Amino acid sequence: MENTSGFGPASDSEPPNGRNHQEPAPGSILEIYPSFQPAPAGAAAATCLTADENPLQLIFPIESDTGQEINRKTIQPSFKTGQRSLSFKEKFFSDASINEWNNWKWQIANSITSLSELRRYLRLSKEEKKSLAGKNKKLPLRITPYYLSLIDSENPMQALRRTVVPVADELKIDASESADPLSEDHDTPVAGLVHRYPDRVLFLATGFCSSFCRYCTRSRLVGENCLDENRWEPAIEYIRKNTNIRDVLISGGDPLTLADEQLDYLLGRLSSIPHIDILRIGTKIPAVLPQRITPQLVKILSRRRALWMNIHFTHPDEVTPETSQACTRLASAGIPLGSQTVLLKGINDHPAVMKSLYHALLRVRVRPYYLYQCDPIRGSGHFRTSVKTGLDIIENLRGHTSGLAVPQYVIDAPGGGGKIPLLPEYFQKKEDQNIVLRNYEGKIFRYPDIYA
Numbered sequence: 001m002e003n004t005s006g007f008g009p010a011s012d013s014e015p016p017n018g019r020n021h022q023e024p025a026p027g028s029i030l031e032i033y034p035s036f037q038p039a040p041a042g043a044a045a046a047t048c049l050t051a052d053e054n055p056l057q058l059i060f061p062i063e064s065d066t067g068q069e070i071n072r073k074t075i076q077p078s079f080k081t082g083q084r085s086l087s088f089k090e091k092f093f094s095d096a097s098i099n100e101w102n103n104w105k106w107q108i109a110n111s112i113t114s115l116s117e118l119r120r121y122l123r124l125s126k127e128e129k130k131s132l133a134g135k136n137k138k139l140p141l142r143i144t145p146y147y148l149s150l151i152d153s154e155n156p157m158q159a160l161r162r163t164v165v166p167v168a169d170e171l172k173i174d175a176s177e178s179a180d181p182l183s184e185d186h187d188t189p190v191a192g193l194v195h196r197y198p199d200r201v202l203f204l205a206t207g208f209c210s211s212f213c214r215y216c217t218r219s220r221l222v223g224e225n226c227l228d229e230n231r232w233e234p235a236i237e238y239i240r241k242n243t244n245i246r247d248v249l250i251s252g253g254d255p256l257t258l259a260d261e262q263l264d265y266l267l268g269r270l271s272s273i274p275h276i277d278i279l280r281i282g283t284k285i286p287a288v289l290p291q292r293i294t295p296q297l298v299k300i301l302s303r304r305r306a307l308w309m310n311i312h313f314t315h316p317d318e319v320t321p322e323t324s325q326a327c328t329r330l331a332s333a334g335i336p337l338g339s340q341t342v343l344l345k346g347i348n349d350h351p352a353v354m355k356s357l358y359h360a361l362l363r364v365r366v367r368p369y370y371l372y373q374c375d376p377i378r379g380s381g382h383f384r385t386s387v388k389t390g391l392d393i394i395e396n397l398r399g400h401t402s403g404l405a406v407p408q409y410v411i412d413a414p415g416g417g418g419k420i421p422l423l424p425e426y427f428q429k430k431e432d433q434n435i436v437l438r439n440y441e442g443k444i445f446r447y448p449d450i451y452a
């Protein structure tokens with residue numbers, strides 16, 4: 001089979017059932033997960049793209065989510081599978097056991113990484129096929145089988161499909177766009193660490209994600225390399241020496257794609273720094289790979305003091321039975337959960353869609369935190385909306401539903417200005433000692449601001 005993608009390897013031999021079930025590759029390189037030994041028989045392989053787009057085969061022993069090595073078809077899964085993903089699994093991955101399907105390492109090992117693979121599952125549109133054209137550097141393609149099960153195979157305009165399947169519009173670069181619009185590289189004192197605000201830093205723990213979002217702000221970094229523990233040390237040392245830093249946001253890439261041992265090590269090192277008050281994790285895992293939220297992972301996370309998690313959600317279709325279980329496991333362990341959502345044209349840029357998403361998130365104990373205006377990264381024009389669209393969404397939420405369901409709408413200022421909040425014009429004017437305010441119904445009220 002031709003490798004037409006340019007994103008990653010395409011299989012030369014297509015299994016008869018049409019799926020790409022990678023078999024163990026004894027002796028493969030364990031560059032990112034050095035703690036893992038070459039896999040025993042029955043283990044699965046995952047790939048992590050490097051700068052030259054050669055896949056490094058990584059071996060994960062397949063375990064059940066209770067930490068036991070899977071006894072294939074005999075152990076009942078403790079992670080319940082939703083009807084939609086179960087039907088998809090039976091159609092395309094029928095020779096995988098339900099335990100394998102519910103194993104996060106199996107999901108990564110069997111992710112779809114090229115359009116030539118993707119066409120086995122979806123009827124590709126012209127625009128999707130044309131994304132292969134052009135010589136512009138592109139974000140790799142990667143979609144977990146679980147997330148693919150949520151995608152409409154016939155409708156290229158379906159919201160979730162548009163977030164992960166590339167289209168030709170990615171190749172159109174506007175003069176206002178750039179690879180690093182937030183100037184993060186400028187605020188990078190050591191590799192993998194962004195220090196912009198006085199008391200907090202962004203720690204880029206890995207360049208790997210289980211599924212790549214086509215509008216990713218860090219598309220210049222993700223999929224390009226995999227930051228290993230050697231690159232962590234200078235960043236940890238920087239944090240140790242700068243005693244004004246009290247808050248570390250661990251992101252990437254997606255830090256929950258790290259092995260348990262690696263994540264535990266990193267959290268332990270950062271927690272041991274006396275001036276660090278809180279750790280935060282930014283992740284999309286509960287939406288794209290909820291099977292990763294295993295009891296062992298929850299144990300690792302919950303034993304760290306003041307650990308917060310912000311989960312990247314895009315659309316209400318992401319809040320499935322699996323995602324609900326993942327969020328419930330985290331919340332029940334006392335980990336406060338917030339959401340971050342990027343405003344995307346034709347995907348979630350309607351008040352009803354956002355309200356539905358935020359209500360669904362509150363039901364699984366995730367508090368809507370930020371709504372981001374889409375950053376002007378290269379090739380993002382087809383995703384970006386006007387700022388008025390975002391303001392209209394907030395206007396349609398505030399007062400019309402619980403305040404818990406109203407996130408802060410922000411623009412991350414191009415050039416490194418940081419997050420700037422935006423609100424509809426509720427403040428009308430100052431009148432003598434009163435301020436004149438408009439409420440959500442458009443009614444005018446006066447507040448006596450006598451201490452001004």
Ligand code: SF4
Pocket residue numbers: 208209211212213215216217218219222252253254283284312
């Ligand atoms: S999960 Fe986050 S870091 Fe990964 S591709 Fe999506 S937006 Fe980028």
